[in-house]
Amino acid sequence: MTSRAVSPVFVGREVELEALREAFDQARKQAMAAVLLGGEAGVGKTRLIGRFVEQAGQADAHVLVGGCVELSAEGLAYAPFTAALRQLVRETSAAEVAALLPEGAGRDLARLLPEFGEPSGDGETETARARLFELILMLLERLAERRPVVLVIEDIHWADRSSRDLIAFLSRNLRTSPVLMVMTYRSDELHRTHPLRPVLAELGRVDGVIRVELPRFTQDEVAAQMAGILGVTPELARVDTVFERSGGIPLFVEALLDSGDDCSVPDSLHDLILGSIERLPEETQRVLRTAAAGGVRVGHALLAAVSVLSDTELEDALRPAIAANVLQVADGGAYAFRHALIREAVHDELLPGEHARMHARYAEEIERDRSLVPPGRAVIEIAHHWYSARNDLWALMSAWEAAGEAARSFAYTEQIQLLERVLTLWDKVPDAAERIHVDHVTILERASEAAHVSGDMDRALKFVRAALHELDENTAPERVAELLVRRANVKSQKGKPGSLDDLRHAERLVPLPTEARVNVLTRLGTVLMAADERVEGAAVTHEALRIARQMGDECQEADLLINLALGHSMAGDMETTFTLNERALAIGKRLDAPRIVLRALANNVDALDNLGRSEEAVALAVEGEKLARRYGRYRHQGVFIANNRAEALASLGRWDEAIQVVEGAVTMGSAPRNRWHLLRVHAEIAIARGEGDLAREFLTEVGAFTPQRDEWAQERTNNARLLLAWHLMRGEPLNALEAAVSTLADPPPSSKAMLGWRLLALIRLVCDAAEPVDAGRAGALRARTDELAAVMGGNGPVSEAFRLVYHGDFDAAAQAWQRMGRPYVRAEALLQAAVVAATSGDREGAAARLREAHPLALALRATPLVTRIETLARRVGAPLCEAPVRQAAPAAQTATPAALTRRELEVLRLVAAGRSNRDIAAELFISAKTVSVHVSNILPKLGVSTRAEAAAAAHRLSLLS
Known part of the structure; x- marks a missing residue:
């Protein structure tokens, strides 16, 4: 009989394999596809993925594989994407990968892999991570232009926050490229507060994402697995025993068969796994414990250094573990535990002193030679091992260094975790400030900045408050001013009051013409302009502009020109707005400053729409969005431009296109204010179309x-x-x-x-x-x-048309809207003009206007406007050419005690508005006596006896929508 630790025969899983194949077929049709593969530890997720990857490779897929590791929870950011990127560089070269991206973009990838050279010196922290996400998205899209891509990310239950965010981002945005993402996770580890839970819930709502739960083996499948391992068909009684003891989990089946005594019942999974380990030589067990302290995977050189064994001694000790399939030889001269559960069980056997000693040895050896671990991992590995060794001094120092590395990789959430570790250890290290050469407030300042740029406004506010509490504005005015600016930004992002107060306070703290004052005045000017405090906003902006020019800071100058343009925009002077933005745009292009270029361009999209040049606005927005993608800034600035495009499309009556833009941009997970801008555009269209529930949802959120x-x-x-x-x-x-x-x-x-x-x-x-x-x-x-x-000021055709509406010159307004190509406001103006004509007795004039407005409203599916047009048309006896369009009402809204006629519904609507019979008669162009007859018919149909009860019933039964 030949016995193997793992069955050479792939058992079962046809349903799950077919689901993966179908998802791959969907991806090849350039439709979004992703698979979340969950299952208990040891149930065979990796084996299934291996089988699928083999088949996908045969179908000419480019398979990239990356895995999360336990260290991710301690700040090892982007681990699976770094691994996939490293594989890609091995297959081609860093130069070939960089050639797929915009010029210079490889320098951002250098933050993940040193093969791409020196990282860029771009200090724009607020957009840096968004750019990195865009670059990864673009890289996958470019690769998929050659052949379909399968991106496998294993063990996302260990994923760091940055990786989870990037996974969600890719899942939402890989919509038209042949890319399949397959992610595995341990479903039995997802406790109620596990950070992966909300991510899974979010991904579950994305079209094209499916969840596959890998079940345990059936008894027949256990029998097939046993036959593969043993080399013969097992006896039925033995199958029964193994199935019962293992619960159908393949890893446990292997452990039971490997133990040779599948009749005994182990006290726990831990004992079951350790049973096979304990039969290995003592020296092998010792080396395995050493390896377990290093993680699931550890390099040969590092293990040799930590174990203090020669190459020959180490190989001799490891051979039995490899033969027993406890360890496997991995790429790059490394050893990997066959399953993470095995490594966990062995690691748990370390005695307290042994645990501290082993982790300290790893920290010391990696510190001595950082090439012993994969590039980019040394700093966080050292921090992890010193913390595990419970050495407070070195844990603090290494966490501080690792926090800086996380910031350079745009992994701000992981940076916060490490900074919080520093804060926790601070009081345990008497000379902490001297050890890391910064004071306690600096840690809080860095943490507040990281929390702010990562979007965690509550934590940012907590850190800012703590830092302000420790500082004296008399001795550290510039530091306090910077923190006040940050607090103002947080309040603004949260939609909370008080940001102007903070900024004015900050301005008083930095009276001298320094860079600090320019920074404060720049933000103060922006908020004042946005708050429509134009005079004060212009004054502080001009002062900042003067200082910036004296300092020769052209980038700051461009920003300030855009701020001045914002002030002119709020004043209604759109021509000057456009001119100032163009000047800033020219500076941005000359300096090759993408942020400035996109900011100026975005604001001019808005200016063009406010000037009535909405078609030009749409075209400029499309150009800007292309630039934002090329610059890797779509998630932040590109979304803002997309919002302005949606507004211009809404102006033009291209509502379905506007909604499509909004829905696509909302999925980018942008800043709250950008999201609110987008939702307002959708809410406006929903209201115009009478979609009450949808509109209420949006209005509530904004x-x-x-x-x-x-x-x-x-x-x-x-x-x-x-x-x-x-x-x-x-x-x-x-x-x-x-x-x-x-x-x-x-x-x-x-x-x-x-x-x-x-x-x-x-x-x-x-x-x-x-x-x-x-x-x-x-x-x-x-x-x-x-x-x-x-x-009221304001110039340009749009202001003039709204001014005409306000003054009641509806015909002139309708003509103005027609010239600008804005059908909804034109139809509304025509309806109001028809009301004026009907009231003055000009029924023919009213009819002509209604016949012009009706098709416009119908084309937009603006149901409330259509209803109002048709109602007035009936009142003046004006037939309309087009058949009316109605929204289907829910059954609950049509259930009335008795059917009301159309005219009775019109009367009821006015009764509910509190109108008298005389007022209703004037409104409907009928006699007061006729109104009285209608009211007399309405009351018994509704089963009520008074007008007030009729109004209440009308609202209750939704008869007025």
Whole structure:
């Protein structure tokens, strides 16, 4: 009988293999595909992946493999991607890989692999990690242009935060390339708070991502596995015993057969695995314990150095372990435990003193010769081993060094973990500051910066507060000022008030014309402009510009020109805005500064849309998004440009395209404010189409329903406008009136075309709708808006068209909108013009306008507008050529005590708005007596006895939508 530790026969798993093959076929059709393969430890995930990879290779796939390791939890960032990149470099060369990317991009990859040369000196921490993600995405796309790519990432339950974020990013964005991602994880390790859980939940919602759970073997499959291992068909009784003892887990089957006594019941899995180890020679067991302290995989030279054995002695000691398949010989002169569970069981056998001694030996040997571990891993390996050795001094020093390395790799979350370790050990090392040459506040400052750029605003705020608590602004004004700027940025990102107060405080701390003052004034100017505090914003920006020019800092100068452009934009002077942005753009191109180029370009997309040149805006945005991808900045600046493109598409009535842009950009996981901008575009379209539930969801997220005032004028004004439109869509003119009054209690709106005049134009319509119900409050609101309109600035065709709407010249507004190619606002203006004509008795004029507006609204699927047009058309007796389009209402909304006629629904809507019979008669162009008859018919149909009860029933039954 021939016995093998592992079956040479691949057993079962046909269903799971077929799922992998189908996913690969889907990927080859250039559709997003990813597989999350879960299963218990020892259930055979690696064996299954090996089989699939073999088949994919035969189908001409380019297979890249990377695995997560336990060290990832301690700061070893991007381990699986570094491994895959290293494999790619081995297969080709670093030069060939770099040639697939934009010029100079290889320097960013040098942060993962030294083969790419010296890392770039780009200090833009806020966008650096996003660029790295873009480069990895681009690299996979370029590789897939040659042949399909299969990227295998094993053991993602050990993945570091940066790797998890990158996995999620790739899963969302590898949509049109033949790339299949296959990720494995231990499902039995995912406790309730495991950090992988939310990632799996998020990926589960991405189209094209499937989850496959690998089950235990059936009894027949255990029998087949045993036959492969033993070389003969096993006896049925023995199969029963092994199946029962192993529970169908292949690794346990192997251990039971290897033990030779599959009838005994081990106390635990640990004992079962150790049974085969304990039969090995004592020297072999000692070396295995030494190897286990080094991890699942350890190099020959490193193991020899730590074990203090010669090559011959080490090889002699390891041979029995290799023969027993406890260890396997891996690439690169390394040894790997056959399964991580085996390594864990052996490591657990280390005695306390032995544990500390072994890890200290690893730290010392790697420190002595860092080439003993793969490139890029020495620093974190040393930190891990000193921490495991419980040596506080060296654990602190090595964690500080590793935190710096993590920052250079854009692994900010891992940097935070290591800095927190330094903070934890600080009081245990009396001379900590002298040892690492920085004070305690510096650790907090670095941690706050890392948390801020990684998007963890709560932790950033915690670290900033702690640092400010330790500093005295009289002795360290510049440090305090920098922290106050960071706190202001965090508050702004969280949509919390107080950022201006922090920035003004910071400005007072740095009165001299230094770089520190320029940095504070630059941010203060930006926030003041965004808050529509233009005079103060312009003053501080001009001062900063003067200092920057004296310092010769052209990059800062360009930033400040863009800030000035923002101020002119808020003032409604879009031509000057465009000119200033173009000047900044020219500087950015000359300096080859991608961030400046993209920032100026993005702002000019917005300027063009506000100038009524929306087609040009879309074209410029497409160019900008291409540049953002080429620069590796799409996730941050590219998303901002995409938002401006969506706004321009919405202006042009290309709503489905706008939604597609929004949905694609939202998946990029961008900063909260960028996400809110995008959702507002979608919310606007949802309201215009009468998609109430969807609109409510978006408005809730962007904070439109909350009373808290946003310091940024654009967000504040857009939220207010969307809230008014929401109430009008729902037939709630009094609620819209109240919201409009509350909006104007804040500082007056900006003169920017798409902000101030657009808001006033909508408030005009709110007053028109609310006047029959509450003429007094509507009149007061009109008086207030008239005051604002009298001093409102703004130039250009868009401002002028909204101004025409506000002043009631709807026909002229409709013509202006037609010239700009904006169908929705044109149709709205035509409807209002038709109302004016109908009220004055010009039924033919009203009919002509309605017939022009109707197809525009139909094409947009703007159901509420279509309904209003058709309602007025019936009132004036104007037939419309097109058949009406209706949204399908849920069954629950159509269940009424008795069917109401169309006219009765119109009357009921006005009754619910609180109108009298006389008001309803005037609105519907019928007599008050006819209204009374309709009301008399409505009450019994609804099963109520009063007008108030009818209104309540109408809302309850959703008859007014």
